[in-house]
Amino acid sequence: MIQLLFLVVLAEAAVALLLMVKFGPLREAAMRGVEQAKTGKGPATVKTLACTLSVILMSSVASILKIQNRGLKLGTVSPMDQVLWRTHLLEASLIGFTLFLAFVIDRLHHYLRKLITLRKAANTSREEAEKLQMENRSFREKEEKSSSEIKKLHQEIAKLNESMKKLKSESEDHERKALEAEAHVNALQKQSEELLLEYDRLLEDNQILQSQLHYKG
Numbered sequence: 001m002i003q004l005l006f007l008v009v010l011a012e013a014a015v016a017l018l019l020m021v022k023f024g025p026l027r028e029a030a031m032r033g034v035e036q037a038k039t040g041k042g043p044a045t046v047k048t049l050a051c052t053l054s055v056i057l058m059s060s061v062a063s064i065l066k067i068q069n070r071g072l073k074l075g076t077v078s079p080m081d082q083v084l085w086r087t088h089l090l091e092a093s094l095i096g097f098t099l100f101l102a103f104v105i106d107r108l109h110h111y112l113r114k115l116i117t118l119r120k121a122a123n124t125s126r127e128e129a130e131k132l133q134m135e136n137r138s139f140r141e142k143e144e145k146s147s148s149e150i151k152k153l154h155q156e157i158a159k160l161n162e163s164m165k166k167l168k169s170e171s172e173d174h175e176r177k178a179l180e181a182e183a184h185v186n187a188l189q190k191q192s193e194e195l196l197l198e199y200d201r202l203l204e205d206n207q208i209l210q211s212q213l214h215y216k217g
Contacts, residue, residue, distance in 0.1 A: 002087070005094035012101035019108040034109040050102065053095050060092035 018030040037046060067085045 002091060002094065005091065005098060008098050009094055009101065012098060012105060016101055016105050016108060019105065019112060031109065031112065034105060038109075046102075050099065053099060057092055057095040057099070060088040060095065063088045064092065 015030050015034070018026050019034075021027075037043075064085060067081045067088070071081060
C-alpha cells in the first residue's frame with residue numbers, strides 16, 4: 001500500500017510539475033490526460049478513489065490516536081505499537097499528500113483552461129481590433145475618394161448645366177426658325193392657291209374665247 005502511494009504521489013507530482021512548467025508538448029499531453037480524467041466515467045472514478053482514500057486516511061488517523069492514547073495510559077509504547085504508529089503516520093501523510101496534489105492538479109488544470117480561453121479571447125479581440133482598424137482606414141480612403149468623386153460630379157453637373165442652357169438657347173433659336181419657316185410655307189401655300197385660282201380663271205377665259213371664235217367661224 002505504501003509503495004503504491006509513493007508511486008501515486010510521484011506521478012501526481014510529475015503531472016503538477018508539467019502543468020506548472022511548460023516543457024514543450026508535455027504540458028499539452030498532461031492537459032489532455034487530466035481532461036480525459038474529467039470526462040465520461042472519469043469524474044465518478046476519481047470521486048470514488050478520493051472517498052476511499054479519505055476513509056483510509058481517517059482510519060489511519062484513528063489508529064494513530066488510538067496508539068497514542070494507549071501509550072499514554074500505559075506510560076510506555078511497545079515496539080510493535082511504534083512500528084504501527086510510524087506505518088499509519090506515513091500512510092496518512094502519503095494519502096493526505098496524494099489528495100492535496102490531486103486538488104492542486106485540478107486547480108492548475110482549471111486555471112490553465114481559463115488562461116487558454118482568455119488568451120484565445122484576447123487574440124480574437126486583437127484580430128477584431130486590427131480588422132476594425134483596417135475597415136476604418138478603408139472607410140477613410142473611400143470617404144476621401146468619394147469626396148473627390150463628388151467634386152468631379154459637381155464639376156460635371158456645372159458643365160451639363162451650361163450645355164443645357166446652350167442647347168435650350170439653340171432649341172429656342174431652331175423653334176423660332178421653324179415658326180418663320182412655317183409662316184413662309186403658309187404664305188407660299190396661300191400664294192400657290194391664288195395662282196391656281198388665277199390659272200383656273202385664265203382657263204375659263206380661254207375656253208370662252210375659243211367658243212366665241214368657233215361660233216364666228
